[in-house]
Amino acid sequence: xxxxxxxxxxxxxxxxxxxxxxxxxxxxxxxxxxxxxxxxxxxxxxxxxxxxxxxxxxxxxxxxxxxxxxxxxxxxxxxxxxxxxxxxxxxxxxxxxxxxxxxxxxxxxxxxxxxxxxxxxxxxxxxxxxxxxxxxxxxxxxxxxxxxxxxxxxxxxxxxxxxxxxxxxxxxxxxxxxxxxxxxxxxxxxxxxxxxxxxxxxxxxxxxxxxxxxxxxxxxxxxxxxxxxxxxxxxxxxxxxxxxxxxxxxxxxxxxxxxxxxxxxxxxxxxxxxxxxxxxxx
Ligand SMILES: [Zn+2]
Ligand SMILES: [Zn+2]
Numbered sequence: 001x002x003x004x005x006x007x008x009x010x011x012x013x014x015x016x017x018x019x020x021x022x023x024x025x026x027x028x029x030x031x032x033x034x035x036x037x038x039x040x041x042x043x044x045x046x047x048x049x050x051x052x053x054x055x056x057x058x059x060x061x062x063x064x065x066x067x068x069x070x071x072x073x074x075x076x077x078x079x080x081x082x083x084x085x086x087x088x089x090x091x092x093x094x095x096x097x098x099x100x101x102x103x104x105x106x107x108x109x110x111x112x113x114x115x116x117x118x119x120x121x122x123x124x125x126x127x128x129x130x131x132x133x134x135x136x137x138x139x140x141x142x143x144x145x146x147x148x149x150x151x152x153x154x155x156x157x158x159x160x161x162x163x164x165x166x167x168x169x170x171x172x173x174x175x176x177x178x179x180x181x182x183x184x185x186x187x188x189x190x191x192x193x194x195x196x197x198x199x200x201x202x203x204x205x206x207x208x209x210x211x212x213x214x215x216x217x218x219x220x221x222x223x224x225x226x227x228x229x230x231x232x233x234x235x236x237x238x239x240x241x242x243x244x245x246x247x248x249x250x251x252x253x254x255x256x257x258x259x260x261x262x263x264x265x266x267x268x269x270x271x272x273x274x275x276x277x278x279x280x281x282x
Contacts, residue, residue, distance in 0.1 A: 001268065001269055001270070002030060002031070002032035002269040003029070003030055003031055003032070003259055003266050003267055003268065003269060004031060004032060004033045004034060004244075004267050004268075004269055004271065004272055005026060005029075005031050005034045005035075005244075005245050005246050005248070005258060005259045005267060006034065006035040006037070006060070006062065006077070006079065006217075006243050006244060006245040006267065006271075006275075007035070007037050007062075007064075007077065007189065007217065007220075007244070007245020007246060007247045007248075008022055008026075008034060008035065008036050008037060008245065008246065008247075008248045008258065009036075009037065009038055009039070009064075009247070009248060009249045009250075010022060010036055010038055010044040010048075011044075011127055011128060012036075012038045012041050012043045012044040012128050012130060013038035013039040013040070013041055013064075013128060013130040013132065014039060014130075014132045014133075014134035014135060014249060014252060015038070015248065015249045015250050015252070016138075016249065016250030016251035016252060017250045018047070019036060019044040019045075019047040019048040019051060020047055020048075020050075020051040022034075022036070022048070022248070022258060023048060023051035023052055023055055023057055023059075024051070024055070025257075025258040025259075026055075026057055026258050026259055027055045027056075027057060029257065029258050029259030029260055030259065031057060031258065031259040032057060032058065032269055033057060033058035033059070033060065033269070033272050034048075034052075034057060034058075034059060034060070034245075034259075035059070035060040035061070035062030035077075035079055035245070036048050036059070036062055037062040037063055037064040037077050037078075037189075037245070038063065038064065038130060039063075039064050039065075039066065039130050039132060040063070040064075040065065040066075040092050040095040040096050040099070040130045041063070041092060041096065041128065041129065041130040042061060042062075042063050042081075042083045042092070043128075045059070045061055045083055058272075060079055060080055060275075060276075061079070061080055061081050061082075061083045061184075062077065062078060062079050062081075063077070063078045063081065063083075063092070063179075063184075064076070064077050064078075064189060065077075065078065065092075065095065065170070065175040065178065065179070066095075066167070066169050066175075067169050067170050067171055067172045067174065067175040068169040068170075068171065069171065069172050071195040071196075072193065072194075072195045073169070073193065074172050074188065074189075074193055074194065075188075075189035075190065075193065076172060076175040076176055076179065076186050076187070076188065076189065076213075077186070077187040077188075077189045077217065077243070078178075078179035078182070078184040078185070078186055078187075079184055079185045079187060079243070079275055079279060080183070080184055080185055080275070080276060080279030081179060081182040081183060081184030082182045082183045082184070083182070085181070085182040085183075087178075087181060087182070088178060088181065088182035091178050095170075096129050096130050096131075098167055098168045098169075099130065099131050099132060099167065100131065101168075102165050102166075102167045102168075103119055103122065103131055103132075103136065104119045105165040106133070106136060106157070106163050106164075106165050107119045107122070107136070109162060109163045109164075109165065110136075110140075110156060110163045113156075113162060113163070115140070115143075115145055115156075116143070117136075117139055117140070117143060121139055122135050122136055122139050125138060125139055125142070133153070133157045134149060134249065134252045136152070136157060136163075137149040137152035137153060137157060137252065138251070138252065140152045140156070148254075149251070149252045149253070172208060172211065173208075173211040173212075176208070176211050176212045176213055177211070177212060180212050180282060183279070183282050184279065184282065185214040185215060185241065185275060185278050185279050185282060186212060186213050186214050186215075187213070187214060187215035187216065187217055187241065187243050188205070188208060188213060188215070188216050188217060189217050189247075190217060190220050190222075190247065191205075191216055191217060191231055191234075192220075192222075192223070192227060201234065202234060202237065202238075205234050205238055205240070206238055209238050209239075209240060213240065214240065214241055214278055214282075215235070215240050215241030215242065215243050215275070215278075216231050216234060216235045216240050216241070216242065216243070217231075217243050217244060217245065218231040218232050218235055218242045218243065218244055219242070219243070219244025219245070219265060219266075219267045219268075220244060220245065220246075220247065220261070220265070221246050221247055221256050221261030221262050221265050222261075222262070241271070241274055241275055241278055242271055242274075243267075243271060243275060244265070244267035244271065245267060246258060246259060246260070246261045246265055247261075
């Protein structure tokens, strides 16, 4: 039975590989279907579909939208959206614009710490409109200030660190409705990010479902067996779809592989049909 990978990032957001290169890796990993889920942008889709057609890999439209629920960031994945929808595209453009307001403020903070870098250098390195902290991290690596993206986040860029600047983000309910407005299925990404106690988690998931959430990313590169089981139970309890993916980024997360995560990820192919059926109904 084949595997799928419904969470991948390309050079169109903060990944380091082009869509066609990811498709090549996916084929080597035995992936039969995938979704590119770049942050706030869907520009990878045409190249991914073309490469997928050549390699016999199904490519679903996807996106990942960051949201803020009052306690922390939650990421909402969108699948099978009508990616040409003008309302969706203008909403994604607004999210990217908020990145361009935030990033120069981060650069100012880093400069105040004595680091020599400019936002123009970050823009040149990023080659995309969806510029984020991982691009700043990569520039810090290239300049020798840090040796890994993780170190850049731990020392400068993560929440609570001296280079951190908050970004204006939609609520989870807004992100979900934007995806649904474009006939997509909204899925809670890497649910370990939810800052709720074990006891409060079911009510939290129920509230998201009431807002239109369609699924949970049960299978994920860093999930323990226990976490996978827990999220699978939650999905069953609330009648939510089960999805999964590696969250591959290339250089920014060098321990994560397409299709296989840290080596033990296998997202079953059988999850694809229910997702597509749900999208067809929406
Ligand atoms: Zn995410
Ligand atoms: Zn992601």
